[in-house]
Amino acid sequence: METTPTDEDLMRSYVAGDGRAFDALFDRYATRLHAFFARSFRSGSVANDLVQTTFLKIHAARGTFDTTMPVRPWLFGIASRVRIDELRRRYRDAARASDEDLSKMTLPVEGGAERWPEANEEAERVRAAVDGLPEGQRIVVLLHRFEGLTFGEIAEVLSQTEGTKLTEVAVRVRAFRAFAALREALSDLVEEPS
Amino acid sequence: MSEHLARDDVAGLAMLDAGDPDRRAAEDHASACAACRSEWARAERMRALMDGLASPPEPSPAAMQRARARVHAQLESESATKAASEPEPEISASSAPGWATGAAVVLVGALGFVLIPHQGSALRYFVAAAAIGVAAMLGAIAARSERDARLATVLALGLSVGLGAVDLRAFAMEMGHAEGCFTTHIVASVLPLAAALWLMVSRRGATGPFHTAAAAACGAIAGQAVLLTACASEESFLHVVFFHVAGVVAAAALGAGSGRLALRLAR
Numbered sequence: 001m002e003t004t005p006t007d008e009d010l011m012r013s014y015v016a017g018d019g020r021a022f023d024a025l026f027d028r029y030a031t032r033l034h035a036f037f038a039r040s041f042r043s044g045s046v047a048n049d050l051v052q053t054t055f056l057k058i059h060a061a062r063g064t065f066d067t068t069m070p071v072r073p074w075l076f077g078i079a080s081r082v083r084i085d086e087l088r089r090r091y092r093d094a095a096r097a098s099d100e101d102l103s104k105m106t107l108p109v110e111g112g113a114e115r116w117p118e119a120n121e122e123a124e125r126v127r128a129a130v131d132g133l134p135e136g137q138r139i140v141v142l143l144h145r146f147e148g149l150t151f152g153e154i155a156e157v158l159s160q161t162e163g164t165k166l167t168e169v170a171v172r173v174r175a176f177r178a179f180a181a182l183r184e185a186l187s188d189l190v191e192e193p194s
Numbered sequence: 195m196s197e198h199l200a201r202d203d204v205a206g207l208a209m210l211d212a213g214d215p216d217r218r219a220a221e222d223h224a225s226a227c228a229a230c231r232s233e234w235a236r237a238e239r240m241r242a243l244m245d246g247l248a249s250p251p252e253p254s255p256a257a258m259q260r261a262r263a264r265v266h267a268q269l270e271s272e273s274a275t276k277a278a279s280e281p282e283p284e285i286s287a288s289s290a291p292g293w294a295t296g297a298a299v300v301l302v303g304a305l306g307f308v309l310i311p312h313q314g315s316a317l318r319y320f321v322a323a324a325a326i327g328v329a330a331m332l333g334a335i336a337a338r339s340e341r342d343a344r345l346a347t348v349l350a351l352g353l354s355v356g357l358g359a360v361d362l363r364a365f366a367m368e369m370g371h372a373e374g375c376f377t378t379h380i381v382a383s384v385l386p387l388a389a390a391l392w393l394m395v396s397r398r399g400a401t402g403p404f405h406t407a408a409a410a411a412c413g414a415i416a417g418q419a420v421l422l423t424a425c426a427s428e429e430s431f432l433h434v435v436f437f438h439v440a441g442v443v444a445a446a447a448l449g450a451g452s453g454r455l456a457l458r459l460a461r
Contacts, residue, residue, distance in 0.1 A: 023262065144209070
């Protein structure tokens, strides 16, 4: 019986130059990364470009991949760096925006026709509340709530993008703060009907 | 959990996976505590609101294809650069039994004289023996590197033509009796080809399809040399071309194909 290769098996083959292993990884992650970027910037076309940028960076960095480590946080770590670069590009004062500044800024989302509609006004409010979170909390919500990463995996991702070693507990605290902030921002929506 | 749920933590607890022990404990507590129940219900409602957000649009297939193609282009470019910069592997005679192919050629020639009825002048036997010796040498040389294998293949084909020309009389055009001549060449190529394939696999593909092509051609030449003392149609140009030289060419092609296949497995 043929077993499905793990991400790590595929990554090892890809690092060795196997184009089919790359295709398999691409098939597994391209749509997820696209969703991650699309949720971040509310734009499908920006997400298309960023997926390409991410895979080119993955390709360039594949030689540094530690084959004993899990692939998913590594891939999302690279995607998160691409996302940060795009965020910096969007701020007028990008050159002077420190990591701390970025972590506090709200999301400069794409406007216009590309913003896919939410089902109703309530959902639009939830979306806006997530977009309005400080970057440091928003990224945790995106990765945990929508991409299904564990707090441990998010700690790995953020350790890559923020340059300091984060613990699972620290990520959990950050996530709880984000959800508490969302709870406050959406308090009128979550009240039980009287 | 007997303490009341902290208001700041309730939303976070509700967002944890259903199987998370902290979430289960909070849920159990909320179901038994009137004070916390309503706060837990709000948190659950917030979770439902977030779960209800629309999915982003699907990625553009054309954009994804472009992204995939760009990485493939880089992979191919890197592969070409690597192949160009790597020196062709040279394998010394002492580090690998390159003589195995040559020995197989000599063995095939000897077996041919044992198994096939033959007759002729001493000069004919001398030419046959010399051809087998040269073929054995070319077989051994072919095992050294792919560059040497290319040279050995060309020389083997030339040797085959030279052997075919030994007995030609005024370019007679009859096809003559096939008498299994073509098959004899193919059968004679098998043992040296097997030796070359074994070498190729044991060296993890350090040599390529030309090595096996040369080995098979040299084996076929051993067969052709034996037929020099056994074939009744050696004087016919068409017979020599279609059953002898073509036999060596076919053996070389068979060797190249087998080598390509073995190379995929070895590398």
